[in-house]
Amino acid sequence: MSGKTILVWFRKDLRIHDNEILSEAVRKGDHIIPVYCFDPRHFELTPFNTSKTGIVRTKFLLESVADLRKSFQNAGGDLIIRVGKPEVILPELVSKYNVYEVFHHREVASEETGISALVEDALWKLKINLKHFIGHTLYHKEDLPFPINNIPDVFTNFRKKIERDSAVRSCFEAPSLMSFPKDVEYGELPDLSELGISGEVPSDERSVMKFKGGESEALKRLQDYFWTSNSVKTYKQTRNGLIGADYSSKFSAWIALGCLSPREVYGEIKKYDQVYGSNDSTYGLFLELLWRDYFRYMFKKYGNKFFQKTGFKGVAPEEGENQLEYYELWKKGETGIPFVDANMRELNATGFMSNRGRQNVASFLVKDLKVNWMWGAAYFEEKLIDYCPANNWGNWAYIAGVGNDPRPFRYFNVLKQALDYDPQGEYVKLWFPELAPLGISHIHQPWRLSENERAEYQLKSFVNAPIYAPELGATKGKI
Structure with a gap:
C-alpha cells in the first residue's frame, strides 16, 4: 500500500460533519481507514447489576454505525467494523494495512480514557502514534477562560465568564473527497445477539418520537425542529413538557453518540437568530448545550469522584433501611x-x-x-x-x-x-x-x-397508599 495511511478510530463521534479527526486525516494522509469497534465491555453488567448498554440504545448505536458506513460508501469507501477490544483490533489493523498514524477524539470518563490508554500503549509497541483531538464540546478546552482545575463549581459562574471571554469555533467542513485504500476487509455490522443482547426491542406508540440512529436522521431532526416546524420558537415555554416530539429539541440521543455536533446546533441557533432575532428560546437551547460542556469539564476536573457515593462534596446522602x-x-x-x-x-x-x-x-x-x-x-x-x-x-x-x-x-x-x-x-x-x-x-x-x-x-392498582407520599414536602429548598 503506497502513500501515508491514517486510521480514524470512531467512538462517540459518528458523523462526517464537524469532525476534526476525519478532516485532519483527509488533509494529512494519502488514504484513510475509518474504523469502529463494538467493545464487548460496553455490553457487560455494571457493579450495580444493570447493563452498561440496554437494548434500546444498542439498537440506536447499530443504526448510527450503519449510517456512518453508508456515508463512507457514498464517498467511495467503507467503514471497518469489528467486534472486540480496540487495544487488540487496532494494532492488528495498523500492522495489516501499514498505517502511519491513528487519530481519535479524547473522552473524559475513566473507563473510556482507560481504553484509550490501553490502545496508546499497544500502538506504542509498534512505534505508532495515537493522536488525540478534542471534539465533543461546544467550547474548545483551549479557549476556556480558566484552567480545568479552576473551573467554578457553580454553573452560573462558569456561564458568565464563558459568555464574556470565550467564543465558539467554526465547524469543520465535511470532506468533499476521501481516498480509501483497496483490498480492505471491512467486516459486517453485528446484530443484537452478537453483542450479547437478547429480547425484543420495546416499541410503544406513546413514545415522544420514533428515534432512529445516525447522522442523517440527526440532521433531519435539526432541520425540522428549527425550520420546518419552527418548534424552537417556543422552546422556552414548552421545554418542561411531557408529551410529544416538539416540546424540546430531542437532539440529545444524537449528540450523545456524536451523530450531531453541538457546534452544528449552535450554528443553527445563530442562523435562526439572524432570521428571526435572538430570543429566550434559542438562548435557552444554547444553555442546554453549555450544561453538557460543563459536566464534561467537571469530569475532567474531578474524575472518578462522580462515580463515588460522596461525589466531590465528601458527604453521602442519607439512605434508608428498605x-x-x-x-x-x-x-x-x-x-x-x-x-x-x-x-x-x-x-x-x-x-x-x-x-x-x-x-x-x-x-x-x-x-x-x-x-x-x-x-x-x-x-x-x-x-x-x-x-x-x-x-x-x-x-x-x-x-x-x-x-x-x-x-x-x-x-x-x-x-x-x-x-x-x-x-x-x-x-x-x-x-x-x-x-x-x-x-x-x-x-x-x-x-x-x-x-x-x-x-x-374498578381500580386493581393503587388500592393501597403509595410507599411514600410527600404531601407535606420538605422544609428547605422545596420546588
Whole structure:
C-alpha cells in the first residue's frame, strides 16, 4: 500500500460533519481507514447489576454505525467494523494495512480514557502514534477562560465568564473527497445477539418520537425542529413538557453518540437568530448545550469522584433501611405515585424521559425513598437512549446534593410538580389508562379514593397508599 495511511478510530463521534479527526486525516494522509469497534465491555453488567448498554440504545448505536458506513460508501469507501477490544483490533489493523498514524477524539470518563490508554500503549509497541483531538464540546478546552482545575463549581459562574471571554469555533467542513485504500476487509455490522443482547426491542406508540440512529436522521431532526416546524420558537415555554416530539429539541440521543455536533446546533441557533432575532428560546437551547460542556469539564476536573457515593462534596446522602425494596418498585414504576410511575413506565417502554421527569424521579428516589443515588444513575445508564457518562452521572450527583448544585437541600415535591406540569393529568392518563376515568382531584393521588370509589372505577392498582407520599414536602429548598 503506497502513500501515508491514517486510521480514524470512531467512538462517540459518528458523523462526517464537524469532525476534526476525519478532516485532519483527509488533509494529512494519502488514504484513510475509518474504523469502529463494538467493545464487548460496553455490553457487560455494571457493579450495580444493570447493563452498561440496554437494548434500546444498542439498537440506536447499530443504526448510527450503519449510517456512518453508508456515508463512507457514498464517498467511495467503507467503514471497518469489528467486534472486540480496540487495544487488540487496532494494532492488528495498523500492522495489516501499514498505517502511519491513528487519530481519535479524547473522552473524559475513566473507563473510556482507560481504553484509550490501553490502545496508546499497544500502538506504542509498534512505534505508532495515537493522536488525540478534542471534539465533543461546544467550547474548545483551549479557549476556556480558566484552567480545568479552576473551573467554578457553580454553573452560573462558569456561564458568565464563558459568555464574556470565550467564543465558539467554526465547524469543520465535511470532506468533499476521501481516498480509501483497496483490498480492505471491512467486516459486517453485528446484530443484537452478537453483542450479547437478547429480547425484543420495546416499541410503544406513546413514545415522544420514533428515534432512529445516525447522522442523517440527526440532521433531519435539526432541520425540522428549527425550520420546518419552527418548534424552537417556543422552546422556552414548552421545554418542561411531557408529551410529544416538539416540546424540546430531542437532539440529545444524537449528540450523545456524536451523530450531531453541538457546534452544528449552535450554528443553527445563530442562523435562526439572524432570521428571526435572538430570543429566550434559542438562548435557552444554547444553555442546554453549555450544561453538557460543563459536566464534561467537571469530569475532567474531578474524575472518578462522580462515580463515588460522596461525589466531590465528601458527604453521602442519607439512605434508608428498605432501599433495595424501594429501588425495585421505583424501577418497575410501582411506587404508587402516578407521576413518578408514569415517567418510569415511559423510560422502560421507550428509552426516553423528559428533563422534568428525570429531575422528579431522581429526587424522589434519593430524597424521599432514601435510596443510593448511584443505583438510579446506573439504571438510567442502562435504559436511556441518550445516555452519556458526564451528563448522566453529573446530573444525578447534582440531584443527590454531592455534585454541582449550590443548594444542598434542593427537593422536588413530586405531587406539587405533578400538579404544576401535568395539571389535567394527561401525561399520567397516557401511561396509566386505567386511571383515565379519575377526575383532576384524584388523578395524581388515587389513594385518596374511598373504597366505594375504588370499586366504582374498578381500580386493581393503587388500592393501597403509595410507599411514600410527600404531601407535606420538605422544609428547605422545596420546588
